[in-house]
Amino acid sequence: MSAVLEPKLTGKTPWFAGDVPPDEVPEKYRLARAFVPKARYLDPDFLRLELEKMFSRTWQIACREEELPGVGSYVEYEIGAHSIIVVRESRTAISAYFNSCRHRGTRLAKGRGRVGSLICPFHGWRWNLDGSIRLVLDREEFVPRSDEDLGLVRVRAEVWGGFVFVNMDPGAAPLLDYLDPIARIFEPFHYENMRIKWQKGVILPCNWKTALDGFLEAYHVAGTHPQLYRLDKTNTNIASMKELENRTWSPTTTYERHAHYSSVGQKKIDTNAGNKVKDPGKQQSYGVTDPREAFALSVQYIFEDMKGLENDRSHRAAEALKTAEIPEGATAGQVFMGLYREIVETEGYAWNDITPEQWAEAGTAWNVFPNTILLPNQGSSFMYRSRPNGLDPDSCLFEIFALDAVPVEDYGKKRDHEPQIFEDFREAGLGEVFTQDLMNSKEVTVGMHSPSFDGHRLSEDQEMTVYNHHRVADRFIWT
Numbered sequence: 001m002s003a004v005l006e007p008k009l010t011g012k013t014p015w016f017a018g019d020v021p022p023d024e025v026p027e028k029y030r031l032a033r034a035f036v037p038k039a040r041y042l043d044p045d046f047l048r049l050e051l052e053k054m055f056s057r058t059w060q061i062a063c064r065e066e067e068l069p070g071v072g073s074y075v076e077y078e079i080g081a082h083s084i085i086v087v088r089e090s091r092t093a094i095s096a097y098f099n100s101c102r103h104r105g106t107r108l109a110k111g112r113g114r115v116g117s118l119i120c121p122f123h124g125w126r127w128n129l130d131g132s133i134r135l136v137l138d139r140e141e142f143v144p145r146s147d148e149d150l151g152l153v154r155v156r157a158e159v160w161g162g163f164v165f166v167n168m169d170p171g172a173a174p175l176l177d178y179l180d181p182i183a184r185i186f187e188p189f190h191y192e193n194m195r196i197k198w199q200k201g202v203i204l205p206c207n208w209k210t211a212l213d214g215f216l217e218a219y220h221v222a223g224t225h226p227q228l229y230r231l232d233k234t235n236t237n238i239a240s241m242k243e244l245e246n247r248t249w250s251p252t253t254t255y256e257r258h259a260h261y262s263s264v265g266q267k268k269i270d271t272n273a274g275n276k277v278k279d280p281g282k283q284q285s286y287g288v289t290d291p292r293e294a295f296a297l298s299v300q301y302i303f304e305d306m307k308g309l310e311n312d313r314s315h316r317a318a319e320a321l322k323t324a325e326i327p328e329g330a331t332a333g334q335v336f337m338g339l340y341r342e343i344v345e346t347e348g349y350a351w352n353d354i355t356p357e358q359w360a361e362a363g364t365a366w367n368v369f370p371n372t373i374l375l376p377n378q379g380s381s382f383m384y385r386s387r388p389n390g391l392d393p394d395s396c397l398f399e400i401f402a403l404d405a406v407p408v409e410d411y412g413k414k415r416d417h418e419p420q421i422f423e424d425f426r427e428a429g430l431g432e433v434f435t436q437d438l439m440n441s442k443e444v445t446v447g448m449h450s451p452s453f454d455g456h457r458l459s460e461d462q463e464m465t466v467y468n469h470h471r472v473a474d475r476f477i478w479t
């Protein structure tokens with residue numbers, strides 16, 4: 001019998017050339033059509049495989065460029081047992097090194113800060129910012145070793161959109177190839193002109209992927225965030241059957257490595273008419289009689305509750321929308337964008353020209369494989385990053401970064417930045433929507449441990465982002 005090389009997948013579950021045939025994956029980890037076995041979340045051996053084979057070979061966002069404002073500024077990025085130090089080597093160069101002394105291995109720098117040279121806290125060996133050895137105390141007592149042997153070991157570091165990515169694999173493809181098609185699709189959103197407004201991390205009692213999965217689809221909105229369908233955002237009672245009829249539909253799109261979902265702002269029934277474009281000009285009004293009010297309140301609720309993705313400019317534009325004239329043939333969303341643009345340009349910010357086609361391709365939220373999510377929007381964005389917490393598959397560090405455009409004249413300005421970490425997400429002041437999402441993380445984990453549960457049964461229309469992550473992971477883990 002020859003090996004079965006064709007996937008046993010049919011329907012809309014993604015399969016790309018070069019994917020690992022299912023029968024080459026151990027049964028307990030094997031994907032099936034729109035099905036992900038639970039061992040991929042709960043098994044400590046699987047986490048070890050992820051760390052050894054996947055995190056060691058993929059590009060990951062270590063920090064933002066603005067976190068390295070001056071020569072010698074550094075940020076530590078930890079992943080599994082590895083610590084990487086990202087340093088601004090010169091005004092134009094950012095470098096990354098394994099954060100490990102060449103003498104006896106001591107970690108050289110922790111957290112973030114600024115140094116003139118890297119100095120080991122143990123016996124005081126020193127390195128220049130380019131990683132070359134500068135000082136070995138009593139070097140004549142050591143076996144002669146080349147400066148090269150004593151230099152810090154480099155980790156790949158490349159920048160896109162103001163994000164500093166690192167990759168421990170010296171043979172990895174360049175960042176821009178790896179990101180495809182994200183760099184092209186995100187270009188009109190100009191992430192390089194945004195800066196971190198706030199950054200909060202929370203320790204969650206769930207697998208690092210469970211934390212991400214909760215933000216990789218909008219199928220959960222009806223169940224988790226019913227207030228988003230209501231004018232009265234304080235009403236978080238479970239959605240009625242009538243309200244469920246008005247739910248929006250959020251299809252997923254998968255690429256070779258990355259994937260996204262699109263909250264198209266349309267009911268499932270309406271999308272049959274072929275209108276699958278996420279365009280702020282075409283948002284649903286949830287049966288509210290005044291579409292200006294409905295649109296304005298949803299923008300304002302996102303800003304007030306989530307404190308990101310929207311901003312004070314879009315919030316004010318939404319306020320003006322409530323009493324604005326809507327010309328014949330225009331929508332509230334289109335008028336809103338005009339008002340928003342006026343505020344942005346008057347106040348010295350750059351306005352991003354984004355065509356309906358570009359909005360459609362950008363969708364709502366992307367899994368930047370493996371461990372980040374980006375939500376593109378006009379002038380603001382969220383980024384989420386999730387990492388395993390040690391070797392416990394049921395614990396992770398999940399971080400939220402609110403990114404916001406700054407006025408053009410402030411592009412070169414240094415900014416203070418202090419990330420916060422909370423042991424208990426309920427003390428992080430994250431608002432209702434995030435709290436609802438994060439509440440799910442523990443419940444999913446408890447339920448997944450039940451012997452009755454074997455794995456995720458996913459929607460082929462709205463949850464293939466979740467599946468796609470595992471499909472791509474297999475390419476790193478089993479090849």
Ligand code: FES
Binds near residue numbers: 101105106123124
């Ligand atoms: S361990 Fe770093 S100088 Fe000795």
Ligand SMILES: [Fe+2]
Binds near residue numbers: 214220224433
């Ligand atoms: Fe959510």
